[in-house]
Amino acid sequence: MDPSEVEFLAEKEIVKIIPNFSLDKIYLIGGDLGPFNPGLQVDVPVWLALNLKQRQKCRIVPPEWMDVDKLEEMRDLERREDAFTPVPSPYYMELTKLLLNYASDNIPKADEIRTLVKDIWDTRIAKLRLSADSFISQMEAHAKLDNLTLMEINTIRSFLLDSLNCMYKLRSNLQPGSSKGQLTDY
Amino acid sequence: MSDALSEDGSDINQDDSREEDVMTPVELIAKLEEAWLNEKFSPELLENKSEVVECVMEQLTHMEANLQRVKKGDAKASIHRMEIDRIRFVLSSYLRSRLQKIEKFFPHVLEKEKSRREGDTSLLSPEEFAFAKEYYTNTESYLKAVALKRMPPNLQTVDMLKAVPEPCLDSFVFLRVKERQENILVEPETDDQREYVVDLDEDSQHLMRYRTIAPFVSSGAVQLI
Numbered sequence: 579m580d581p582s583e584v585e586f587l588a589e590k591e592i593v594k595i596i597p598n599f600s601l602d603k604i605y606l607i608g609g610d611l612g613p614f615n616p617g618l619q620v621d622v623p624v625w626l627a628l629n630l631k632q633r634q635k636c637r638i639v640p641p642e643w644m645d646v647d648k649l650e651e652m653r654d655l656e657r658r659e660d661a662f663t664p665v666p667s668p669y670y671m672e673l674t675k676l677l678l679n680y681a682s683d684n685i686p687k688a689d690e691i692r693t694l695v696k697d698i699w700d701t702r703i704a705k706l707r708l709s710a711d712s713f714i715s716q717m718e719a720h721a722k723l724d725n726l727t728l729m730e731i732n733t734i735r736s737f738l739l740d741s742l743n744c745m746y747k748l749r750s751n752l753q754p755g756s757s758k759g760q761l762t763d764y
Numbered sequence: 765m766s767d768a769l770s771e772d773g774s775d776i777n778q779d780d781s782r783e784e785d786v787m788t789p790v791e792l793i794a795k796l797e798e799a800w801l802n803e804k805f806s807p808e809l810l811e812n813k814s815e816v817v818e819c820v821m822e823q824l825t826h827m828e829a830n831l832q833r834v835k836k837g838d839a840k841a842s843i844h845r846m847e848i849d850r851i852r853f854v855l856s857s858y859l860r861s862r863l864q865k866i867e868k869f870f871p872h873v874l875e876k877e878k879s880r881r882e883g884d885t886s887l888l889s890p891e892e893f894a895f896a897k898e899y900y901t902n903t904e905s906y907l908k909a910v911a912l913k914r915m916p917p918n919l920q921t922v923d924m925l926k927a928v929p930e931p932c933l934d935s936f937v938f939l940r941v942k943e944r945q946e947n948i949l950v951e952p953e954t955d956d957q958r959e960y961v962v963d964l965d966e967d968s969q970h971l972m973r974y975r976t977i978a979p980f981v982s983s984g985a986v987q988l989i
Binding site for chain 1: 840850935951971
């Protein structure tokens with residue numbers, strides 16, 4: 579899956595915005611939005627929030643977890659624990675990137691947040707590589723991946739799955755008489 | 765004009781509740797996205813969701829027809845257009861990934877279609893079936909024209925079923941559980957390992973072989989991610 583498609587899914591998440599225009603309720607196929615009143619908070623999907631922001635029609639209210647103290651706590655926890663800790667949003671990385679790229683003036687301490695989220699991401703990806711390594715060396719057939727986000731899975735997807743398939747083919751050819759052993763590539 | 769749009773919007777909702785009480789447009793879009801991701805990540809071609817596709821198409825044409833009547837530069841209309849574009853993207857990406865799989869596995873897809881019993885639902889939509897058949901004929905006549913007819917007579921046939929690799933159902937997939945499943949048998953990787961069972965809790969995520977969980981993908985109990 580292309581990272582931009584994961585971002586596409588992240589854009590469905592809901593954020594709060596403060597519009598500076600007024601508009602009646604909108605009846606979208608995917609649900610109703612609004613009504614919009616200047617100065618009043620309203621929930622919209624990220625794709626709309628970014629569009630309105632780019633047209634300077636709203637201020638984006640950063641999600642609650644996008645806060646230096648909370649993220650510092652998360653980063654320390656993530657570094658202490660061996661397992662993956664729960665993330666504040668299934669799309670934390672994509673949302674941080676999108677909101678900081680297009681609405682950094684609405685988010686206090688944007689640079690610190692960027693660094694913190696990157697630290698959390700790096701720690702998690704390092705853990706992911708370690709567990710992928712032990713998954714392969716112990717020749718496991720099942721792994722539980724709670725708390726992993728789609729973007730994280732996506733970064734190792736093609737590499738891990740292709741290697742597993744290759745190893746599976748090589749291994750099943752080593753076991754004579756197994757019907758699974760036929761090479762399927764011609 | 766904004767009146768026209770909001771009326772039409774509520775019209776859509778009413779239409780739907782009249783035609784089928786089971787699915788609201790919101791659920792419909794969620795269904796489409798589920799089907800999209802499942803199709804993207806499963807190694808084999810899944811059952812076609814032509815019902816969902818048709819309903820989404822209907823919604824889109826309906827909404828587009830409404831937008832035709834709206835004058836340019838309307839704030840609401842541009843938001844509606846953006847939403848339409850997003851839905852259309854998912855829809856075409858879904859259909860495209862199905863076509864790619866048909867091109868990749870066409871003899872096996874057609875074989876499965878042939879052995880399908882009367883009354884079973886087809887894997888392919890009528891359009892996809894026509895595409896698969898045409899692709900088969902074209903590939904065959906291409907191979908004939910370029911190479912086969914210059915071969916000795918005893919080598920002039922090609923068994924497509926053997927020449928095209930089958931989908932590898934033993935590939936690993938990532939999945940999220942939507943309905944709890946108990947006692948899933950995990951086959952061992954090597955001969956000296958034992959097989960064991962796992963329970964799949966709701967909302968948990970796993971990495972395992974597609975073959976083990978294939979039935980749950982089609983029943984909708986798990987979502988590939």
